[in-house]
Amino acid sequence: MREATIPIEDIGFIIIDNPAVYISITALNLLIENNSAVIICGKTHLPNGLFLNLNSHHIQQEMFRNQINASQPLKKQLWQQTVREKITNQGLLLKQITKSKNNFEFLASKVTSGDTTNMEGVAASFYWKSFFEHGFKRERFGDYPNNFLNYGYAILRAATARALSGSGLLNTLGIHHKSKYNAFALADDIMEPFRPIIDEAVHTIMQHYDEQELNTEIKSVLLQTLTRTVYFKDEKSPLMVALQKTASSLLQCYSGKRKKIKYPKLWN
Numbered sequence: 636m637r638e639a640t641i642p643i644e645d646i647g648f649i650i651i652d653n654p655a656v657y658i659s660i661t662a663l664n665l666l667i668e669n670n671s672a673v674i675i676c677g678k679t680h681l682p683n684g685l686f687l688n689l690n691s692h693h694i695q696q697e698m699f700r701n702q703i704n705a706s707q708p709l710k711k712q713l714w715q716q717t718v719r720e721k722i723t724n725q726g727l728l729l730k731q732i733t734k735s736k737n738n739f740e741f742l743a744s745k746v747t748s749g750d751t752t753n754m755e756g757v758a759a760s761f762y763w764k765s766f767f768e769h770g771f772k773r774e775r776f777g778d779y780p781n782n783f784l785n786y787g788y789a790i791l792r793a794a795t796a797r798a799l800s801g802s803g804l805l806n807t808l809g810i811h812h813k814s815k816y817n818a819f820a821l822a823d824d825i826m827e828p829f830r831p832i833i834d835e836a837v838h839t840i841m842q843h844y845d846e847q848e849l850n851t852e853i854k855s856v857l858l859q860t861l862t863r864t865v866y867f868k869d870e871k872s873p874l875m876v877a878l879q880k881t882a883s884s885l886l887q888c889y890s891g892k893r894k895k896i897k898y899p900k901l902w903n
Contacts, residue, residue, distance in 0.1 A: 682790065779848075791832070799885070828898050840853055
């Protein structure tokens with residue numbers, strides 16, 4: 636057993652993946668007060684629950700009010716931008732993997748306000764058919780490598796939720812995703828353009844590992860995506876920091892200070 640001491644303010648995430656782990660309420664409160672995300676895994680070893688700070692911004696009420704009062708046209712425009720970013724990133728990754736051109740740039744240009752023509756779905760259908768071997772079907776509870784994708788997406792979702800919460804936004808109120816049962820609808824919206832980072836990691840894992848079940852080493856590789864470098868116009872930053880910048884820009888969109896969300900480029 637290895638013992639280590641880490642300053643609590645340096646902890647971004649704690650993932651608890653063993654039913655024998657005990658953690659005190661005092662420790663949980665300290666982690667949450669320092670905006671650390673505490674993730675609990677279930678029997679399948681996939682993230683099953685998430686603790687987040689509910690009081691992470693000093694002008695919380697004003698932030699919530701701006702978000703709640705956001706107009707439908709604004710939300711539709713933000714979703715249009717988000718889907719365009721996602722499709723563009725899917726196209727760039729697909730080009731890297733298949734070594735051939737694709738029409739994803741064209742598909743991205745056809746995304747309307749609110750994506751009323753569902754170009755996201757059109758792109759996804761072609762993307763998954765081309766990404767893995769013939770016959771792969773992207774399903775939440777599907778066969779390998781869906782289990783790798785699901786774990787990666789769950790970690791990305793938690794990281795996005797943490798960044799949004801830290802910026803003073805309500806994760807419950809999405810731009811596009813809406814469900815009274817979804818506590819992280821906004822995270823599900825904002826994480827969309829970042830998903831290809833997980834897809835790339837899973838593709839790399841499949842080239843280097845024969846295992847088809849999640850193990851500690853593969854989880855570790857997927858977790859490292861949170862420290863992967865992404866690129867803004869005049870700077871580069873780790874994904875965890877970039878998510879905070881993206882969340883902060885969304886906050887400015889709600890308050891009328893910005894027109895667009897600040898999404899990074901995933902590849903330089």
